[in-house]
Amino acid sequence: MQYKLYGLPHSYYSGKARSYLRLQGIDYAEHSPAHPAYRERILPAIQRSIIPVLETPEGEIIQDTVDIIGHFEARGVRYPAYPGTPLRFIVAMLIEYYGSQAMLKHAMHYRWSYLAEQERFLQHAFANSAAMLRMQSYLPRLGVTEKSIPEIEASFHALLVILNVHFQLHPYLLGQRPTIADYGLFGPMYAHLGRDPVPANIVKQQAPAVFRWLERMQAPNLDTVEYHSAGSSDDDMLPQTLEPLLQHIANDIFPELTDKLAALEAHAAAQQPEDGAPVSDKPHRRQITVITTRFRRAEIEVGVEPYLLYLLQPASDRFKALPDAEKHTIQQYLDRFGLMPALPLQQSLRVDRQHNIEVWRKP
Ligand SMILES: N[C@@H](CCC(=O)N[C@@H](CS)C(=O)NCC(=O)O)C(=O)O
Numbered sequence: 563m564q565y566k567l568y569g570l571p572h573s574y575y576s577g578k579a580r581s582y583l584r585l586q587g588i589d590y591a592e593h594s595p596a597h598p599a600y601r602e603r604i605l606p607a608i609q610r611s612i613i614p615v616l617e618t619p620e621g622e623i624i625q626d627t628v629d630i631i632g633h634f635e636a637r638g639v640r641y642p643a644y645p646g647t648p649l650r651f652i653v654a655m656l657i658e659y660y661g662s663q664a665m666l667k668h669a670m671h672y673r674w675s676y677l678a679e680q681e682r683f684l685q686h687a688f689a690n691s692a693a694m695l696r697m698q699s700y701l702p703r704l705g706v707t708e709k710s711i712p713e714i715e716a717s718f719h720a721l722l723v724i725l726n727v728h729f730q731l732h733p734y735l736l737g738q739r740p741t742i743a744d745y746g747l748f749g750p751m752y753a754h755l756g757r758d759p760v761p762a763n764i765v766k767q768q769a770p771a772v773f774r775w776l777e778r779m780q781a782p783n784l785d786t787v788e789y790h791s792a793g794s795s796d797d798d799m800l801p802q803t804l805e806p807l808l809q810h811i812a813n814d815i816f817p818e819l820t821d822k823l824a825a826l827e828a829h830a831a832a833q834q835p836e837d838g839a840p841v842s843d844k845p846h847r848r849q850i851t852v853i854t855t856r857f858r859r860a861e862i863e864v865g866v867e868p869y870l871l872y873l874l875q876p877a878s879d880r881f882k883a884l885p886d887a888e889k890h891t892i893q894q895y896l897d898r899f900g901l902m903p904a905l906p907l908q909q910s911l912r913v914d915r916q917h918n919i920e921v922w923r924k925p
Contacts, residue, residue: 564619565588565590565616566591566592566593566616567580567583567615567617568593568599568616569592570595572757572758574749575614575662576614576753577749578614578627578746580592581745582643585641585740585782588634595611595615599617607623608625609919610845610919611846614630624918626918643740645736651876651880652877652892653736654743655877655880657746658742658743658745658747659904660747660815662749662873663873664815665749665750667857668721669750669755670700671701671706672718672758672760673697710858710862713859716858718761719764720810722764723769724803724807725772728771728801728803729772731803733775733784734775735804736800737800745779751765751772752779756773756776805898805899814857816900817856819870821853822853822867823903826868826871827908829850829851830910830922831910838914838921839921840922841913841921842920845919848865849866850866850867851865852865853866868920874905875906877904878905878907910925
């Protein structure tokens with residue numbers, strides 16, 4: 563009567579789910595998607611080839627790291643991933659978005675642009691070259707091009723400097739306990755940037771405290787031997803060393819995120835989808851349109867995924883529900899970094915998940 567996680571060692575989102583399961587002490591076994599059960603039970607239920615997927619002891623099948631984590635949070639865990647207080651909650655959600663979506667650029671670039679150096683490693687990980695080619699085909703629509711690659715690398719190096727300072731003082735992003743911010747950032751930082759030879763060496767050589775955090779995030783306990791600070795605090799404070807990270811995130815995600823939110827609004831106005839309608843015509847199609855925008859100084863053309871609303875809505879929901887005085891405090895904090903537009907406060911449609919795919923929802 564164990565949980566089963568269908569995932570792979572080199573997969574971005576499998577790492578996010580696995581790290582959570584381990585730390586919470588959940589009894590699970592991991593299977594690769596090549597396991598016969600994946601074809602027999604999982605594929606018919608989720609209608610697309612994607613990992614990770616959780617199968618519960620009761621036979622429930624859950625795709626998507628947000629919903630997998632949500633399943634356990636609802637039942638109660640050792641170390642809840644979602645902070646209780648509003649500022650910490652909202653900031654954690656923004657960092658999760660950064661790790662889960664914005665860092666696809668960094669992860670996919672370092673995985674696929676250094677093929678000569680990494681070929682043996684990648685061929686060992688990927689059982690077949692068709693899967694390798696499919697992954698590489700995603701690069702341009704994620705905004706990874708010759709023009710943006712220098713910006714992506716500069717962003718990665720800047721990120722490591724910031725995180726290395728932070729993790730010398732704090733074991734986790736928000737302080738003493740891991741939160742959804744850590745799980746979100748761990749996806750790219752582990753599977754791609756922390757394992758593939760070229761970026762993993764950069765992490766070890768330039769940011770040893772970040773490498774230690776990667777180890778910590780794989781431990782079955784709070785692996786915090788080198789920190790002496792006591793317990794966790796319940797007030798709505800954030801470590802000061804997180805501030806450069808929030809500025810870095812704002813520099814990376816805008817104007818792209820604002821442009822994506824506008825494109826989703828335009829799509830809603832033009833298509834007027836029914837409540838509950840799938841966001842795309844096929845379950846495997848994640849992007850519904852392509853826009854021209856910028857990553858730092860590089861012009862890019864990227865696909866727009868409605869899924870981003872699913873990640874960011876909880877932050878704007880939490881904000882909207884606050885009394886004015888608290889709204890003001892949080893807005894002041896986020897405005898310091900220009901992060902306020904990351905809250906999708908004006909969207910006329912929401913994204914929900916039904917039977918493991920994204921659907922439109924009228925508020
Ligand atoms: N939103 C999903 C994303 C899962 C995802 O993109 N998984 C990748 C592997 S890390 C995948 O299966 N990709 C297959 C494909 O896109 O062809 C989640 O959080 O679980």
